[in-house]
Amino acid sequence: MEEYNTLYDLNAIDIQTYQKNRYPMLFIDYVTEAKPGQYAKGFKNFSYNEWYFPVHFDDEPNVPAFVQIEGLTQMFLMTFLTIPEYKGMKTGFVSIDGAKFKRKIEPGERLDIEATLDSFKRGVAKGHVESYVNGEVACTIKLTITIPDVLKKYRPA
Template sequence: MSEAPAAATLDINAIIRHQRNRFPVLLIDRVTAFDPGKSATAIKCYTYNEWFFPGHFEDDPNVPGFVQIESLAQTFIMTFLCMDEYQGMKTSFVSIDKVKFKRKIVPGDVLTIEATLRSFKRGIAMGSVRSAVDGEPACSGDFVVAVPAILDRFKPRT
């Protein structure tokens, strides 16, 4: 297991080495802190140049809910993909529960995302994520994510 201190950070190049999302769906800019196997904190800086703002909406640009959820998910997977043995593995959603949207996110906002890993067994990660803009809650939810390469090792063989 990685022995990185909780104050360790990952720039965009390190994020790309650790997980599989790429432009235009790489939706975190920096991991500002992580404790492998426990937690990760990331930021996303929104500018009007984001691909979704012109269509959502021209007269009132704001971050679509699915983009917010994906930003949370990408931070969540960093709680375990920052561990050497899982680095770069593919992940898949299993479930998303208790999602709440508390505020509109607009161009110029910096979203801070905090993820906590509660359990990671047999390729199934469970935890919670919350986000905020300037300390004001934005979006939160509980996530279950699978790592198929690990999960497959535990499937019954016929």
């Protein structure tokens, strides 16, 4: 695979140039480092002002599992959508495997996320993602994501 320059310090505006997610469904705040075709690292800060905390749950607010999965997925997207030819393309889930939730994430906590691209062929990306709160594992997941516009080029006519 071709070697690309490492990207540093991508804020929410920068992230949106690489992927299609937007508020209220943008679940990563910052990418501290992304090596296109290899890995991405960054974080999400969870403020009590998040729209889901009052209903999940009012007496014990915590981050819903779907928000965690989506946040980890969005960091994973940065492992391959930072490759110039794929920048800004639409993506779709193929599989979510082995999701493990190790701890509750509460308002005021920061979720650090590390995504690794294991393979990327014909528009299909496979990899794994781990997240941490204060160095403690919060969630892990294995993902397969596709770029439909690339994948369809390889389908038989």
